[in-house]
Amino acid sequence: MSTAAKRPGLLARVVRRPSGAAAIGWLVLLTAATAGASFTAPRGPLEQDLGHVLAGPSGGHLLGTDNLGRDLLSRLLFGGRSTLLAVAESLLVYLVIGTVLGLASGYLGGWVDWLVTRTADLMFALPGIIIVLVVLSVFPGNLHAAMITFGVLGSPGLIRILRSQTLGIREELYVAAAKVAGLTRSQILRRHVLPRMTSMVIVQAALFSAIVVTIQAGLGFLGLGAQPPDPSWGGLVADASQNIDRDPWMLVPAGIPLVITVIALGLLGDAIRDAAIEGWSVSKMAAPPGRTVPAPRSAEDAVAPVEGSIEPDARALLSVRNLSVEIGGIPVVQGVSFDVMAGETLGVVGESGCGKSVTALGVLGLVPGGGRVAGGQVVFDGVDLAGSPAELARVRGSGIAYVSQEPMVALDPTFPVGRQLAEAVRRHSRADRRTTRAAAHRRVIELLTMVNIPDPEAVAGRYPHQLSGGMAQRVAIALALAGDPKLLIADEPTTALDVTVQAEILTLLRGLQAETGMAVLIVTHDWGVVADLCHRSVVMYAGQVVEQADVESMFTLPLHPYTAGLLAANPHLAGGGEPLPTIPGTVPAPRDWPQGCRFAARCSRVTDACAAAPVALTRPVPDRLTRCVHSQQLLVEGTPR
Amino acid sequence: MTPQTILDIQDLTVEFRQGRRTAPFRAVDSVSLTIAAGETVGLVGESGSGKSTIGRAVLGLNPVRSGRIHFEGADITSARPGVRRELSARLQVVFQDPYSSLNPARTIGRTLAEPLLVHRKIGAAETAERVTEMLARVGMPADTANRYPGQFSGGQRQRIAIARALMLSPRLVICDEPVSALDLSIQAQVMNLLADLQSELSLSYLFIAHDLPVVRHLSHRIVVLYRGQVMESGPADDVYADPVHPYTQALLAAVPEPDPRVQRARRADKEAAGATVLSTQPPAATGCAFAHRCPHAIDICHSLRPELLPVPGGEASGGGRTAACHRAADLHPLTVPAHSGITGEEVPCSGNE
Numbered sequence: 001m002s003t004a005a006k007r008p009g010l011l012a013r014v015v016r017r018p019s020g021a022a023a024i025g026w027l028v029l030l031t032a033a034t035a036g037a038s039f040t041a042p043r044g045p046l047e048q049d050l051g052h053v054l055a056g057p058s059g060g061h062l063l064g065t066d067n068l069g070r071d072l073l074s075r076l077l078f079g080g081r082s083t084l085l086a087v088a089e090s091l092l093v094y095l096v097i098g099t100v101l102g103l104a105s106g107y108l109g110g111w112v113d114w115l116v117t118r119t120a121d122l123m124f125a126l127p128g129i130i131i132v133l134v135v136l137s138v139f140p141g142n143l144h145a146a147m148i149t150f151g152v153l154g155s156p157g158l159i160r161i162l163r164s165q166t167l168g169i170r171e172e173l174y175v176a177a178a179k180v181a182g183l184t185r186s187q188i189l190r191r192h193v194l195p196r197m198t199s200m201v202i203v204q205a206a207l208f209s210a211i212v213v214t215i216q217a218g219l220g221f222l223g224l225g226a227q228p229p230d231p232s233w234g235g236l237v238a239d240a241s242q243n244i245d246r247d248p249w250m251l252v253p254a255g256i257p258l259v260i261t262v263i264a265l266g267l268l269g270d271a272i273r274d275a276a277i278e279g280w281s282v283s284k285m286a287a288p289p290g291r292t293v294p295a296p297r298s299a300e301d302a303v304a305p306v307e308g309s310i311e312p313d314a315r316a317l318l319s320v321r322n323l324s325v326e327i328g329g330i331p332v333v334q335g336v337s338f339d340v341m342a343g344e345t346l347g348v349v350g351e352s353g354c355g356k357s358v359t360a361l362g363v364l365g366l367v368p369g370g371g372r373v374a375g376g377q378v379v380f381d382g383v384d385l386a387g388s389p390a391e392l393a394r395v396r397g398s399g400i401a402y403v404s405q406e407p408m409v410a411l412d413p414t415f416p417v418g419r420q421l422a423e424a425v426r427r428h429s430r431a432d433r434r435t436t437r438a439a440a441h442r443r444v445i446e447l448l449t450m451v452n453i454p455d456p457e458a459v460a461g462r463y464p465h466q467l468s469g470g471m472a473q474r475v476a477i478a479l480a481l482a483g484d485p486k487l488l489i490a491d492e493p494t495t496a497l498d499v500t501v502q503a504e505i506l507t508l509l510r511g512l513q514a515e516t517g518m519a520v521l522i523v524t525h526d527w528g529v530v531a532d533l534c535h536r537s538v539v540m541y542a543g544q545v546v547e548q549a550d551v552e553s554m555f556t557l558p559l560h561p562y563t564a565g566l567l568a569a570n571p572h573l574a575g576g577g578e579p580l581p582t583i584p585g586t587v588p589a590p591r592d593w594p595q596g597c598r599f600a601a602r603c604s605r606v607t608d609a610c611a612a613a614p615v616a617l618t619r620p621v622p623d624r625l626t627r628c629v630h631s632q633q634l635l636v637e638g639t640p641r
Numbered sequence: 642m643t644p645q646t647i648l649d650i651q652d653l654t655v656e657f658r659q660g661r662r663t664a665p666f667r668a669v670d671s672v673s674l675t676i677a678a679g680e681t682v683g684l685v686g687e688s689g690s691g692k693s694t695i696g697r698a699v700l701g702l703n704p705v706r707s708g709r710i711h712f713e714g715a716d717i718t719s720a721r722p723g724v725r726r727e728l729s730a731r732l733q734v735v736f737q738d739p740y741s742s743l744n745p746a747r748t749i750g751r752t753l754a755e756p757l758l759v760h761r762k763i764g765a766a767e768t769a770e771r772v773t774e775m776l777a778r779v780g781m782p783a784d785t786a787n788r789y790p791g792q793f794s795g796g797q798r799q800r801i802a803i804a805r806a807l808m809l810s811p812r813l814v815i816c817d818e819p820v821s822a823l824d825l826s827i828q829a830q831v832m833n834l835l836a837d838l839q840s841e842l843s844l845s846y847l848f849i850a851h852d853l854p855v856v857r858h859l860s861h862r863i864v865v866l867y868r869g870q871v872m873e874s875g876p877a878d879d880v881y882a883d884p885v886h887p888y889t890q891a892l893l894a895a896v897p898e899p900d901p902r903v904q905r906a907r908r909a910d911k912e913a914a915g916a917t918v919l920s921t922q923p924p925a926a927t928g929c930a931f932a933h934r935c936p937h938a939i940d941i942c943h944s945l946r947p948e949l950l951p952v953p954g955g956e957a958s959g960g961g962r963t964a965a966c967h968r969a970a971d972l973h974p975l976t977v978p979a980h981s982g983i984t985g986e987e988v989p990c991s992g993n994e
């Protein structure tokens with residue numbers, strides 16, 4: 001990993017955005033100028049220059065004067081003080097009440113939560129501005145009271161947001177780990193919960209400030225804030241509107257700063273939100289900024305074809321040739337070729353990140369993450385599917401079915417499973433609707449029986465969430481079978497299940513295959529599943545096929561060091577007590593793929609020849625393929641297992 | 642309780658409330674187990690069997706309904722936060738999910754330093770030194786400390802989580818499925834690391850996993866759990882090689898053998914043996930927890946809950962084997978039974994261990 005270790009702080013990241021920089025610039029300038037109005041203002045706020053009444057901008061009065069000849073710039077700056085104070089007062093109240101109660105309610109739960117949420121709901125329903133007006137009528141002219149009240153009335157919004165955030169974070173394992181580490185409740189809140197929310201709090205604070213500025217100006221406009229002749233922004237607008245027919249210009253200095261300030265606070269909120277996430281959410285896949293995507297290598301580089309394997313195999317049900325897939329412009333699968341014969345089961349093995357799932361989905365033209373099939377042929381039943389959306393749509397579901405690791409993804413939570421199955425059955429049969437309603441139901445029950453669901457009539461009426469993981473996977477398989485597919489693509493269909501349930505699903509798949517004669521392409525990382533189910537197997541590493549063989553030969557004599565390493569690193573085989581054989585290191589990310597053998601960094605047999613140039617797939621013995629410079633050596637020596 | 646017993650759980654029961662009306666759900670049902678110094682006890686069982694709940698109860702993260710938990714001789718069943726804080730130096734945890742167990746917004750260095758801040762008031766330089774040392778020990782480069790979790794793979798994160806658990810030199814580490822989310826080759830790396838650390842630092846582990854071969858590889862003793870109850874326990878190799886309880890047998894038989902020839906033979910055997918009972922059968926409320934799936938169930942299994950008793954003949958194979966099955970003796974005599982098991986009656990009670 002070569003990304004820079006030190007990251008700029010939140011402020012630096014906000015300032016790097018143009019909108020953030022502009023907003024911060026304006027707010028800092030405004031704060032400094034108004035706070036130090038006694039120094040920055042050219043005149044006193046009440047100083048009258050009766051010679052220039054209602055004058056436009058001039059050298060003496062940069063922003064002009066009002067009806068009493070007072071300098072507008074000075075009044076603006078002095079008036080800004082009360083705005084600043086108002087924002088500070090209500091913001092402080094808003095933040096203290098909002099964070100304390102929001103965190104407490106979310107983290108402590110129980111009666112605290114009950115009380116806080118009820119009170120917050122109640123306050124939310126109150127008309128804020130009316131309450132403020134009531135307060136002002138009780139304490140006439142007391143803007144402090146009004147602003148503090150407004151802060152209190154605004155806090156339920158913050159409470160709600162922080163509460164729901166805290167609820168989520170409370171369940172995170174790192175909070176459990178911190179508890180185990182002995183951190184006190186307040187330490188956990190301070191170190192783990194609050195920091196996750198700082199940006200959220202700042203964003204809310206910025207938006208709330210914008211509201212306070214408007215409200216404060218509104219009160220000033222109504223004459224409820226600072227009493228004349230004291231300046232305030234709202235008062236300036238009121239003055240300007242009174243003189244609008246005599247001096248329209250006055251509205252500009254009175255109104256524009258107000259509008260800009262409100263907009264700046266909004267922009268600041270947005271900039272912080274974006275910058276905060278950028279800080280730590282560095283996906284491993286994303287190329288670091290400034291790095292260029294490696295140029296796609298030439299076709300021969302990507303895959304040196306073994307004689308005879310270039311043309312799709314006409315005898316195969318599915319014949320994939322030179323399939324390449326790109327995600328975000330980066331190749332993640334390159335030059336993958338394999339065949340699946342009718343009735344055969346082919347396993348695709350490899351560690352995560354090797355491109356197994358992307359290959360399986362690429363066959364269906366469903367590349368995740370906005371990627372695309374960049375090249376190659378996918379010939380199914382004599383028709384090339386790659387680059388032919390119409391053919392793909394025809395084949396998906398009926399010719400080729402797909403089952404994923406997560407059965408719930410395939411099932412719609414809002415409908416009973418029977419209805420979903422019936423819909424699939426009808427879609428595939430395309431027969432007359434009226435006659436098929438009963439027939440479809442019969443077929444649904446038949447499908448559920450096929451996947452060994454006890455009491456299929458009852459299960460058909462259930463919703464997906466009422467099924468256990470194993471049942472849901474059975475239903476997902478039934479759904480896949482609805483169109484009588486010739487090929488079933490199963491991506492880790494048993495990984496999320498318990499072993500006993502996995503064994504049942506594997507038995508089920510075997511049985512179904514024997515019954516229907518469909519071919520299966522199964523993606524897995526479990527050698528046990530390969531041994532149990534597959535006839536042949538393809539091993540993938542870093543986006544390429546590195547070995548292909550019938551299962552028995554692969555297990556007895558792997559011809560690629562990666563296959564050998566994967567087979568050996570299996571706790572099923574090692575005795576207790578002794579260390580397990582491992583493959584050091586990890587799979588390189590697509591952007592880190594080396595020119596030469598992609599496994600070189602982890603290979604115990606590596607020599608200079610390996611890293612020199614891309615390694616071609618070769619056929620050291622009939623019907624077996626391997627991508628290793630030293631495959632002959634492996635063939636002779638064998639791999640000790 | 643022998644002096645070197647680190648953890649002693651007696652009759653632990655954990656219940657979760659599920660709404661106002663319905664009775665609470667019993668996730669752990671009077672489970673007893675002990676862990677000696679330097680020992681690894683493996684806890685296996687399928688999803689929802691209560692494995693994690695036991696671990697979390699020991700850590701004080703779950704409420705305990707009844708039962709006692711002793712750690713290094715002291716009762717920690719309902720330890721107050723102050724006591725827990727003390728404990729945390731000696732009792733640590735590694736969670737299953739390497740993605741949510743590290744705070745994504747904090748650097749690794751800050752995460753690792755955290756336990757030190759709680760327990761020892763040591764300087765920044767010393768803290769940094771300890772962090773680097775621990776990272777090196779789990780095989781991570783020193784510059785790891787300045788990075789964020791988002792920049793590491795699952796296996797690397799799991800190493801980091803292990804480093805965090807070891808910062809204070811604990812005596813017992815609860816490993817809740819530490820390798821389940823990892824690839825085979827990475828899983829082997831982490832398992833070897835755990836084994837190395839154990840012998841270097843004389844740690845004890847409560848090793849929780851759903852994969853019997855994984856558990857067997859690291860554990861000295863295995864406890865098999867089903868629906869919150871202990872089905873069988875004993876020395877790891879014995880339980881693995883010769884399971885007594887029908888559930889343990891089912892669990893083992895379900896693991897596909899990573900060898901096509903062996904697996905084919907096993908399949909043939911299974912098919913010859915006839916129909917197995919599918920997991921889709923609904924469970925019964927009384928009797929043996931496994932009765933609804935047990936191919937050997939007889940009448941008594943549905944009405945009377947079997948006790949966890951020493952396996953007859955178990956002494957011969959080194960001792961310490963227990964099973965909760967009415968038919969343990971007649972279904973699976975470990976030695977030639979002196980008294981032939983009487984089907985349908987309780988196995989002779991041979992008292993406590």
Ligand SMILES: Nc1ncnc2c1ncn2[C@@H]1O[C@H](COP(=O)(O)OP(=O)(O)OP(=O)(O)O)[C@@H](O)[C@H]1O
Nearest residue numbers: 657658668686687688689690691692693694695851
């Ligand atoms: N906080 C909780 N509230 C309610 N029920 C819970 C809670 N935690 C666990 N359970 C329930 O307790 C039972 C046991 O859960 P536990 O997590 O201990 O199982 P497990 O053996 O660790 O399973 P897995 O292999 O899936 O991790 C499950 O049915 C689970 O739904």
Ligand code: SF4
Nearest residue numbers: 597600603610628629
């Ligand atoms: S080509 Fe070399 S580095 Fe690559 S797998 Fe073969 S021996 Fe190992």
Ligand code: SF4
Nearest residue numbers: 929932935942966967
């Ligand atoms: S007690 Fe009966 S049902 Fe339970 S495991 Fe033993 S034989 Fe099977």
Ligand SMILES: [Mg+2]
Nearest residue numbers: 692693817818
């Ligand atoms: Mg668990």
